[in-house]
Amino acid sequence: xxxxxxxxxxxxxxxxxxxxxxxxxxxxxxxxxxxxxxxxxxxxxxxxxxxxxxxxxxxxxxxxxxxxxxxxxxxxxxxxxxxxxxxxxxxxxxxxxxxxxxxxxxxxxxxxxxxxxxxxxxxxxxxxxxxxxxxxxxxxxxxxxxxxxxxxxxxxxxxxxxxxxxxxxxxxxxxxxxxxxxxxxxxxxxxxxxxxxxxxxxxxxxxxxxxxx
Amino acid sequence: xxxxxxxxxxxxxxxxxxxxxxxxxxxxxxxxxxxxxxxxxxxxxxxxxxxxxxxxxxxxxxxxxxxxxxxxxxxxxxxxxxxxxxxxxxxxxxxxxxxxxxxxxxxxxxxxxxxxxxxxxxxxxxxxxxxxxxxxxxxxxxxxxxxxxxxxxxxxxxxxxxxxxxxxxxxxxxxxxxxxxxxxxxxxxxxxxxxxxxxxxxxxxxxxxxxxxxxxxxxxxxxxxxxxxxxxxxx
Numbered sequence: 458x459x460x461x462x463x464x465x466x467x468x469x470x471x472x473x474x475x476x477x478x479x480x481x482x483x484x485x486x487x488x489x490x491x492x493x494x495x496x497x498x499x500x501x502x503x504x505x506x507x508x509x510x511x512x513x514x515x516x517x518x519x520x521x522x523x524x525x526x527x528x529x530x531x532x533x534x535x536x537x538x539x540x541x542x543x544x545x546x547x548x549x550x551x552x553x554x555x556x557x558x559x560x561x562x563x564x565x566x567x568x569x570x571x572x573x574x575x576x577x578x579x580x581x582x583x584x585x586x587x588x589x590x591x592x593x594x595x596x597x598x599x600x601x602x603x604x605x606x607x608x609x610x611x612x613x614x615x616x617x618x619x620x621x622x623x624x625x626x627x628x629x630x631x632x633x634x635x636x637x638x639x640x641x642x643x644x645x646x647x648x649x650x651x652x653x654x655x656x657x658x659x660x661x662x663x664x665x666x667x668x669x670x
Numbered sequence: 671x672x673x674x675x676x677x678x679x680x681x682x683x684x685x686x687x688x689x690x691x692x693x694x695x696x697x698x699x700x701x702x703x704x705x706x707x708x709x710x711x712x713x714x715x716x717x718x719x720x721x722x723x724x725x726x727x728x729x730x731x732x733x734x735x736x737x738x739x740x741x742x743x744x745x746x747x748x749x750x751x752x753x754x755x756x757x758x759x760x761x762x763x764x765x766x767x768x769x770x771x772x773x774x775x776x777x778x779x780x781x782x783x784x785x786x787x788x789x790x791x792x793x794x795x796x797x798x799x800x801x802x803x804x805x806x807x808x809x810x811x812x813x814x815x816x817x818x819x820x821x822x823x824x825x826x827x828x829x830x831x832x833x834x835x836x837x838x839x840x841x842x843x844x845x846x847x848x849x850x851x852x853x854x855x856x857x858x859x860x861x862x863x864x865x866x867x868x869x870x871x872x873x874x875x876x877x878x879x880x881x882x883x884x885x886x887x888x889x890x891x892x893x894x895x896x897x898x899x900x901x902x903x904x905x
Contacts, residue, residue: 573749578812
């Protein structure tokens with residue numbers, strides 16, 4: 458039977474895990490936004506072959522394998538990060554491949570005439586990117602990017618596998634102490650559901666605003 | 671045509687393909703500083719390609735293009751920056767490229783808006799402007815960089831008929847008052863006749879006939895020029 462009293466009792470512990478989950482999500486998302494932009498720009502430059510290879514590698518290997526690779530592999534070549542930093546980078550780099558594709562669709566949607574106008578006015582390539590092209594390409598992408606943020610949030614339990622004390626780890630800790638499984642994991646599911654659902658409502662709102670603009 | 675002493679634009683043997691389709695063939699052109707050249711001809715004759723090559727928007731496969739001056743361009747579809755207001759569109763390049771201060775750029779933009787009849791439209795976004803207004807913003811934007819050569823690529827072709835006049839008035843004034851070298855690709859024959867010093871008639875990537883506007887329009891020598899003009903003037 459579900460013990461409501463226990464569920465409430467363990468909530469503070471779970472919320473501590475949630476804080477780590479949110480930190481990892483936000484950190485990972487920032488890495489993904491910047492990494493994705495770098496990859497998207499590289500795809501439109503002389504480095505496009507390298508960029509394409511990196512994107513295909515990241516998209517076609519499992520996130521968990523990549524996390525293990527960073528966590529166990531990098532120390533072998535004397536690169537040592539904390540588990541949290543490894544997790545944030547691993548998550549962010551994995552998602553940067555997907556977000557690069559999102560940026561690419563936005564960049565492709567900007568008419569060619571915008572590049573031509575920028576060139577005819579003497580803008581450098583980087584000025585054209587950052588003043589003319591990206592300010593048009595990115596705003597319509599905000600809802601899609603938001604969906605990736607939620608997707609990423611839901612992937613964070615994988616970070617438990619590399620010792621990060623996020624929400625699922627916290628629940629496992631509770632099960633170790635109480636030998637109760639139903640309550641901690643139900644609570645974890647409910648917390649994910651609540652946050653993801655609220656976030657998706659917010660994104661739908663954003664979507665409507667973008668459509669109106 | 672007397673060849674000018676030191677042309678500001680010089681094209682020699684320029685050849686351009688799109689894939690296997692030949693757009694320009696052994697194209698030669700000298701333009702003197704301050705000269706106004708109108709380029710006419712049927713669509714697909716390579717008129718716009720000449721301007722795009724001069725602007726450096728595309729490479730050519732053979733020949734040389736020399737331009738000893740700064741170049742600006744006004745496009746058929748305006749190509750305004752939709753995320754910027756009208757005045758920001760004009761201020762952006764002088765600020766970023768010429769490193770003018772915001773105030774200097776604003777003054778320059780304001781006086782150009784006065785010149786093209788856009789007073790009071792400073793803060794409007796392009797989507798809120800009529801086609802004619804958008805094209806006048808684009809003209810002001812090109813002028814703000816003070817180029818010595820200006821290229822006009824069918825700048826009235828995308829406009830509703832009632833908006834063409836306003837843009838042409840601006841261009842007529844510009845042509846008569848400024849010493850800027852102008853290359854104008856257009857389907858407006860009366861306009862071409864009035865503003866240009868020289869008219870080029872192009873067909874299939876070649877200059878078929880060229881000369882002073884009165885000669886080309888009143889007594890064309892080439893049969894194809896005659897056919898083209900009779901078709902377009904009878905419309």
